[in-house]
Amino acid sequence: MQTINFCGDSFCRIAKNPDVAWTTLLASKLNVNIIGYGKSGAAHEHAIKTFDEKADYTVFCWTEPHRLYHVKYPLSIVSAENDQHKHRIYGAANVYYKYLHNMDLAIERYNRDLYWFDSIVLSKYKGLAIHIPCFTTIYKFTNHININTPINKLRDNPGKMNVPKTLEIANHMTKQQNAMLADKLYNIIKERS
Protein backbone atom coordinates (compact mmCIF):
# COMPACT_ATOMS: atom_id res chain seq x y z
CA MET A 1 0.00 0.00 0.00
CA GLN A 2 1.23 3.50 -0.76
CA THR A 3 2.04 5.93 2.01
CA ILE A 4 1.66 9.59 2.95
CA ASN A 5 3.73 11.56 5.45
CA PHE A 6 2.64 14.81 7.10
CA CYS A 7 5.59 16.96 8.16
CA GLY A 8 4.93 20.11 10.12
CA ASP A 9 3.23 21.55 13.17
CA SER A 10 -0.23 21.38 14.74
CA PHE A 11 -1.93 22.03 11.43
CA CYS A 12 -1.09 18.46 10.50
CA ARG A 13 -0.76 16.80 13.89
CA ILE A 14 -2.72 13.69 14.74
CA ALA A 15 -6.15 15.07 15.54
CA LYS A 16 -8.37 14.42 18.50
CA ASN A 17 -11.15 13.78 16.00
CA PRO A 18 -9.26 11.91 13.30
CA ASP A 19 -12.41 11.01 11.37
CA VAL A 20 -12.94 14.62 10.37
CA ALA A 21 -9.29 15.71 10.10
CA TRP A 22 -8.07 16.70 6.64
CA THR A 23 -5.03 14.44 7.07
CA THR A 24 -7.19 11.36 7.54
CA LEU A 25 -9.65 12.39 4.85
CA LEU A 26 -6.89 12.96 2.33
CA ALA A 27 -5.22 9.64 3.12
CA SER A 28 -8.56 7.93 2.76
CA LYS A 29 -9.29 9.52 -0.61
CA LEU A 30 -5.84 8.52 -1.87
CA ASN A 31 -6.15 5.08 -0.28
CA VAL A 32 -2.76 5.36 1.40
CA ASN A 33 -1.34 4.70 4.85
CA ILE A 34 -0.28 7.59 7.05
CA ILE A 35 3.29 7.13 8.25
CA GLY A 36 3.72 10.36 10.18
CA TYR A 37 2.03 13.47 11.51
CA GLY A 38 3.09 16.96 12.49
CA LYS A 39 3.79 18.01 16.06
CA SER A 40 2.07 20.80 17.96
CA GLY A 41 4.21 23.90 18.31
CA ALA A 42 7.07 22.36 16.36
CA ALA A 43 9.70 24.42 14.57
CA HIS A 44 10.41 23.99 10.86
CA GLU A 45 13.37 21.79 11.81
CA HIS A 46 10.86 19.16 12.85
CA ALA A 47 9.39 19.13 9.35
CA ILE A 48 12.86 18.66 7.88
CA LYS A 49 13.71 15.90 10.33
CA THR A 50 10.50 13.94 9.84
CA PHE A 51 10.74 13.92 6.06
CA ASP A 52 10.91 10.35 4.77
CA GLU A 53 12.10 9.86 1.22
CA LYS A 54 10.29 6.53 1.08
CA ALA A 55 6.84 8.08 1.42
CA ASP A 56 4.87 8.20 -1.82
CA TYR A 57 3.25 11.48 -0.83
CA THR A 58 4.50 14.15 1.55
CA VAL A 59 2.53 17.13 2.76
CA PHE A 60 4.63 19.82 4.43
CA CYS A 61 3.02 22.42 6.67
CA TRP A 62 5.72 25.07 6.92
CA THR A 63 5.33 26.90 10.18
CA GLU A 64 6.49 30.37 11.19
CA PRO A 65 10.24 31.09 11.36
CA HIS A 66 10.58 32.16 14.99
CA ARG A 67 10.12 28.84 16.71
CA LEU A 68 13.09 27.22 18.39
CA TYR A 69 13.74 23.57 17.73
CA HIS A 70 13.64 21.40 20.83
CA VAL A 71 13.16 17.66 20.99
CA LYS A 72 10.63 17.84 23.80
CA TYR A 73 9.21 21.35 24.22
CA PRO A 74 7.28 23.48 21.73
CA LEU A 75 9.13 26.79 21.89
CA SER A 76 7.66 29.91 20.36
CA ILE A 77 7.60 33.54 21.41
CA VAL A 78 4.14 33.00 22.92
CA SER A 79 4.77 29.67 24.65
CA ALA A 80 8.06 30.95 26.10
CA GLU A 81 6.38 33.98 27.61
CA ASN A 82 3.32 32.13 28.86
CA ASP A 83 5.21 29.21 30.38
CA GLN A 84 8.43 30.89 31.47
CA HIS A 85 7.77 30.04 35.12
CA LYS A 86 6.62 26.48 34.48
CA HIS A 87 9.93 25.07 33.30
CA ARG A 88 13.52 26.34 32.95
CA ILE A 89 13.50 25.48 29.25
CA TYR A 90 10.67 27.96 28.68
CA GLY A 91 12.44 30.42 30.95
CA ALA A 92 15.60 30.17 28.88
CA ALA A 93 13.57 30.54 25.69
CA ASN A 94 11.84 33.60 27.09
CA VAL A 95 15.10 35.44 27.77
CA TYR A 96 16.40 34.24 24.43
CA TYR A 97 13.48 35.92 22.67
CA LYS A 98 13.82 39.00 24.84
CA TYR A 99 17.53 39.64 24.44
CA LEU A 100 18.95 37.54 21.62
CA HIS A 101 16.37 36.75 18.98
CA ASN A 102 16.60 38.72 15.77
CA MET A 103 13.35 38.59 13.81
CA ASP A 104 14.84 39.47 10.42
CA LEU A 105 17.71 37.06 10.84
CA ALA A 106 15.34 34.25 11.84
CA ILE A 107 13.46 34.74 8.57
CA GLU A 108 16.71 34.78 6.59
CA ARG A 109 17.96 31.61 8.27
CA TYR A 110 14.61 29.92 7.69
CA ASN A 111 14.93 30.75 3.99
CA ARG A 112 18.46 29.37 3.89
CA ASP A 113 17.39 26.12 5.55
CA LEU A 114 14.56 25.68 3.07
CA TYR A 115 16.81 26.59 0.14
CA TRP A 116 19.14 23.78 1.18
CA PHE A 117 16.28 21.35 1.79
CA ASP A 118 14.75 22.19 -1.58
CA SER A 119 18.01 21.98 -3.53
CA ILE A 120 19.70 19.04 -1.86
CA VAL A 121 16.95 16.86 -0.46
CA LEU A 122 13.70 17.49 -2.32
CA SER A 123 15.38 17.61 -5.71
CA LYS A 124 16.01 13.88 -5.28
CA TYR A 125 12.62 12.99 -3.87
CA LYS A 126 10.77 10.58 -6.12
CA GLY A 127 7.39 10.91 -4.45
CA LEU A 128 5.02 13.85 -4.68
CA ALA A 129 5.37 16.67 -2.18
CA ILE A 130 3.00 19.50 -1.43
CA HIS A 131 4.17 22.60 0.40
CA ILE A 132 1.59 24.43 2.48
CA PRO A 133 2.60 27.60 4.31
CA CYS A 134 0.99 27.77 7.74
CA PHE A 135 0.86 31.54 8.26
CA THR A 136 2.66 33.31 5.43
CA THR A 137 4.59 32.23 2.38
CA ILE A 138 8.26 32.77 3.15
CA TYR A 139 9.95 30.46 0.68
CA LYS A 140 8.80 29.32 -2.73
CA PHE A 141 10.00 25.82 -3.49
CA THR A 142 11.54 24.87 -6.81
CA ASN A 143 10.76 21.20 -6.33
CA HIS A 144 7.20 19.88 -6.13
CA ILE A 145 3.93 21.74 -5.55
CA ASN A 146 3.53 25.06 -3.75
CA ILE A 147 0.16 26.01 -2.29
CA ASN A 148 -0.22 29.78 -2.28
CA THR A 149 -2.81 30.24 0.46
CA PRO A 150 -1.54 29.78 4.01
CA ILE A 151 -3.52 27.17 5.88
CA ASN A 152 -4.28 29.64 8.65
CA LYS A 153 -6.21 31.78 6.18
CA LEU A 154 -8.61 28.93 5.52
CA ARG A 155 -9.97 29.43 9.01
CA ASP A 156 -12.97 31.67 9.68
CA ASN A 157 -10.96 33.75 12.04
CA PRO A 158 -7.23 33.12 11.90
CA GLY A 159 -6.67 35.09 15.07
CA LYS A 160 -8.85 32.60 16.96
CA MET A 161 -11.00 35.48 18.24
CA ASN A 162 -14.74 35.04 18.57
CA VAL A 163 -14.72 31.54 17.16
CA PRO A 164 -15.98 28.95 19.59
CA LYS A 165 -13.20 26.43 20.14
CA THR A 166 -15.72 23.65 19.81
CA LEU A 167 -16.18 24.43 16.12
CA GLU A 168 -12.49 23.99 15.33
CA ILE A 169 -12.55 20.29 15.95
CA ALA A 170 -9.41 19.18 14.14
CA ASN A 171 -6.13 20.90 13.23
CA HIS A 172 -7.54 24.35 14.09
CA MET A 173 -10.30 24.01 11.52
CA THR A 174 -13.96 23.21 11.41
CA LYS A 175 -15.32 20.00 9.98
CA GLN A 176 -16.20 21.78 6.74
CA GLN A 177 -12.79 23.43 6.42
CA ASN A 178 -11.06 20.09 6.98
CA ALA A 179 -13.18 18.51 4.25
CA MET A 180 -12.51 21.37 1.86
CA LEU A 181 -8.76 21.20 2.42
CA ALA A 182 -8.70 17.45 1.87
CA ASP A 183 -10.68 17.86 -1.36
CA LYS A 184 -8.44 20.63 -2.58
CA LEU A 185 -5.25 18.68 -1.98
CA TYR A 186 -6.71 15.51 -3.43
CA ASN A 187 -7.59 17.32 -6.65
CA ILE A 188 -4.15 18.89 -6.89
CA ILE A 189 -2.46 15.55 -6.38
CA LYS A 190 -4.67 13.86 -8.94
CA GLU A 191 -3.92 16.56 -11.50
CA ARG A 192 -0.21 15.95 -11.06
CA SER A 193 -0.30 12.17 -10.79
Next chain:
Amino acid sequence: MKTINFCGDSFCQKESDINNRSLSWTTLLADKLNVSILGWGGPGAAHEHVFRSYDEEADYTVFCWTDTNRLYVNPDYSAIMGHLHHLIHQLGGLHNNIQKAAYAYYKYLHNIPIAKQRYMRELYWFDHAILSNYRGVAIHLPCFGIPYVFTHGINIDTPLNDMRSKDVKNELNNHFTEQENAMLADKLYNIIKQHM
Protein backbone atom coordinates in the same frame (compact mmCIF):
# COMPACT_ATOMS: atom_id res chain seq x y z
CA MET B 1 43.34 50.07 -7.01
CA LYS B 2 42.07 46.54 -6.50
CA THR B 3 40.61 45.46 -3.18
CA ILE B 4 40.62 42.55 -0.76
CA ASN B 5 38.04 41.79 1.90
CA PHE B 6 38.66 39.59 4.94
CA CYS B 7 35.44 38.04 6.23
CA GLY B 8 35.59 36.02 9.41
CA ASP B 9 36.57 36.07 13.06
CA SER B 10 39.71 36.90 15.03
CA PHE B 11 41.92 34.91 12.68
CA CYS B 12 41.55 37.73 10.19
CA GLN B 13 40.91 40.63 12.54
CA LYS B 14 42.57 44.01 12.25
CA GLU B 15 45.62 44.04 14.48
CA SER B 16 44.83 46.35 17.36
CA ASP B 17 48.52 47.03 18.05
CA ILE B 18 49.44 49.42 15.26
CA ASN B 19 53.10 48.42 15.56
CA ASN B 20 52.21 44.84 14.65
CA ARG B 21 49.76 45.61 11.89
CA SER B 22 52.35 45.33 9.14
CA LEU B 23 53.25 41.85 10.48
CA SER B 24 49.81 40.29 10.17
CA TRP B 25 49.09 37.94 7.30
CA THR B 26 46.15 40.07 6.17
CA THR B 27 48.34 43.13 5.69
CA LEU B 28 51.21 41.14 4.21
CA LEU B 29 48.92 39.46 1.69
CA ALA B 30 47.35 42.77 0.70
CA ASP B 31 50.81 44.25 0.21
CA LYS B 32 51.96 41.34 -1.92
CA LEU B 33 48.86 41.63 -4.11
CA ASN B 34 49.12 45.41 -4.11
CA VAL B 35 45.49 45.81 -3.10
CA SER B 36 43.72 47.86 -0.44
CA ILE B 37 41.88 46.20 2.42
CA LEU B 38 38.10 46.73 2.51
CA GLY B 39 37.39 44.96 5.77
CA TRP B 40 38.65 42.65 8.50
CA GLY B 41 37.14 39.89 10.57
CA GLY B 42 35.52 40.49 13.93
CA PRO B 43 37.01 38.96 17.10
CA GLY B 44 34.64 36.27 18.36
CA ALA B 45 32.28 36.72 15.43
CA ALA B 46 29.83 34.04 14.34
CA HIS B 47 29.58 32.90 10.73
CA GLU B 48 26.64 35.25 10.23
CA HIS B 49 29.14 38.09 10.49
CA VAL B 50 30.94 36.61 7.50
CA PHE B 51 27.77 36.69 5.39
CA ARG B 52 27.10 40.27 6.42
CA SER B 53 30.59 41.55 5.78
CA TYR B 54 30.89 39.93 2.35
CA ASP B 55 31.17 42.50 -0.42
CA GLU B 56 30.66 41.41 -4.00
CA GLU B 57 32.65 44.42 -5.19
CA ALA B 58 35.90 43.15 -3.65
CA ASP B 59 38.39 41.73 -6.14
CA TYR B 60 39.61 39.19 -3.59
CA THR B 61 37.79 37.76 -0.60
CA VAL B 62 39.36 35.62 2.08
CA PHE B 63 36.84 33.83 4.26
CA CYS B 64 37.76 32.47 7.68
CA TRP B 65 34.96 30.10 8.57
CA THR B 66 34.66 29.90 12.31
CA ASP B 67 33.22 27.25 14.60
CA THR B 68 29.60 26.19 14.35
CA ASN B 69 28.42 26.99 17.86
CA ARG B 70 28.71 30.76 18.01
CA LEU B 71 25.46 32.66 18.34
CA TYR B 72 25.14 35.84 16.32
CA VAL B 73 23.35 38.50 18.36
CA ASN B 74 24.14 41.78 16.63
CA PRO B 75 26.90 43.33 14.49
CA ASP B 76 29.04 43.92 17.58
CA TYR B 77 28.44 40.77 19.57
CA SER B 78 28.29 37.04 19.01
CA ALA B 79 28.05 34.75 22.00
CA ILE B 80 30.64 32.00 22.54
CA MET B 81 30.03 29.25 25.05
CA GLY B 82 33.66 29.15 26.21
CA HIS B 83 33.83 32.89 26.69
CA LEU B 84 30.69 32.88 28.83
CA HIS B 85 32.15 30.12 31.00
CA HIS B 86 35.34 32.14 31.29
CA LEU B 87 33.37 35.17 32.44
CA ILE B 88 31.59 33.12 35.07
CA HIS B 89 34.54 31.19 36.42
CA GLN B 90 37.46 33.58 35.93
CA LEU B 91 36.07 37.07 35.72
CA GLY B 92 33.42 37.10 38.38
CA GLY B 93 30.22 36.54 36.45
CA LEU B 94 28.01 37.68 33.62
CA HIS B 95 27.65 41.40 33.32
CA ASN B 96 24.47 42.07 31.39
CA ASN B 97 21.18 40.55 30.31
CA ILE B 98 22.50 39.60 26.89
CA GLN B 99 25.29 37.52 28.41
CA LYS B 100 22.88 35.96 30.91
CA ALA B 101 20.41 35.11 28.16
CA ALA B 102 23.21 33.64 26.04
CA TYR B 103 24.39 31.51 28.94
CA ALA B 104 20.85 30.20 29.48
CA TYR B 105 20.60 29.57 25.76
CA TYR B 106 23.72 27.39 25.74
CA LYS B 107 22.72 25.61 28.91
CA TYR B 108 19.14 24.74 28.00
CA LEU B 109 18.46 25.30 24.31
CA HIS B 110 21.55 24.94 22.19
CA ASN B 111 21.70 21.75 20.18
CA ILE B 112 25.22 21.07 18.90
CA PRO B 113 24.32 18.65 16.06
CA ILE B 114 21.55 20.98 14.86
CA ALA B 115 23.89 23.98 14.98
CA LYS B 116 26.37 22.05 12.86
CA GLN B 117 23.71 21.04 10.37
CA ARG B 118 22.32 24.55 10.05
CA TYR B 119 25.84 25.94 9.59
CA MET B 120 26.44 23.50 6.77
CA ARG B 121 23.09 24.35 5.17
CA GLU B 122 23.80 28.06 5.39
CA LEU B 123 27.20 27.64 3.79
CA TYR B 124 25.54 25.65 1.04
CA TRP B 125 23.13 28.54 0.52
CA PHE B 126 25.95 31.08 0.54
CA ASP B 127 27.97 28.98 -1.87
CA HIS B 128 25.20 28.40 -4.39
CA ALA B 129 22.96 31.45 -4.09
CA ILE B 130 25.59 34.13 -3.44
CA LEU B 131 29.12 33.03 -4.33
CA SER B 132 28.00 31.49 -7.61
CA ASN B 133 27.59 35.09 -8.81
CA TYR B 134 30.87 36.39 -7.41
CA ARG B 135 33.33 37.57 -10.03
CA GLY B 136 36.34 38.03 -7.76
CA VAL B 137 38.65 35.40 -6.31
CA ALA B 138 37.41 33.77 -3.11
CA ILE B 139 39.51 31.71 -0.72
CA HIS B 140 37.91 29.63 2.01
CA LEU B 141 39.93 29.01 5.16
CA PRO B 142 38.38 26.81 7.84
CA CYS B 143 39.27 28.03 11.33
CA PHE B 144 38.91 24.85 13.40
CA GLY B 145 37.43 22.02 11.36
CA ILE B 146 36.17 21.66 7.81
CA PRO B 147 32.40 21.93 7.98
CA TYR B 148 31.80 22.36 4.28
CA VAL B 149 33.66 22.15 0.97
CA PHE B 150 32.73 25.00 -1.34
CA THR B 151 31.90 24.61 -4.99
CA HIS B 152 32.72 28.26 -5.66
CA GLY B 153 36.12 29.57 -4.69
CA ILE B 154 39.34 27.97 -3.52
CA ASN B 155 39.19 25.61 -0.54
CA ILE B 156 42.16 25.41 1.82
CA ASP B 157 42.32 22.00 3.46
CA THR B 158 44.24 22.81 6.64
CA PRO B 159 42.29 24.63 9.38
CA LEU B 160 43.94 27.84 10.56
CA ASN B 161 44.05 26.58 14.12
CA ASP B 162 46.16 23.63 12.98
CA MET B 163 48.71 25.99 11.41
CA ARG B 164 49.46 27.54 14.78
CA SER B 165 52.42 26.59 16.95
CA LYS B 166 50.30 27.83 19.88
CA ASP B 167 53.24 29.88 21.09
CA VAL B 168 50.73 32.18 22.74
CA LYS B 169 53.24 34.65 24.18
CA ASN B 170 54.57 35.50 20.75
CA GLU B 171 51.27 35.62 18.91
CA LEU B 172 49.66 38.64 17.35
CA ASN B 173 45.97 39.16 18.02
CA ASN B 174 45.17 36.92 15.05
CA HIS B 175 46.68 33.96 16.98
CA PHE B 176 49.76 33.57 14.78
CA THR B 177 53.39 34.38 15.45
CA GLU B 178 55.25 36.73 13.16
CA GLN B 179 56.74 33.80 11.26
CA GLU B 180 53.40 32.01 10.92
CA ASN B 181 51.83 35.21 9.63
CA ALA B 182 54.50 35.52 6.97
CA MET B 183 54.11 31.86 5.96
CA LEU B 184 50.35 32.12 5.66
CA ALA B 185 50.57 35.27 3.57
CA ASP B 186 53.05 33.56 1.25
CA LYS B 187 50.94 30.45 0.99
CA LEU B 188 47.79 32.37 0.09
CA TYR B 189 49.63 34.64 -2.33
CA ASN B 190 51.00 31.64 -4.21
CA ILE B 191 47.60 29.96 -4.31
CA ILE B 192 45.94 33.10 -5.64
CA LYS B 193 48.62 33.54 -8.28
CA GLN B 194 48.25 29.93 -9.39
CA HIS B 195 44.52 30.37 -9.86
CA MET B 196 44.73 33.58 -11.87
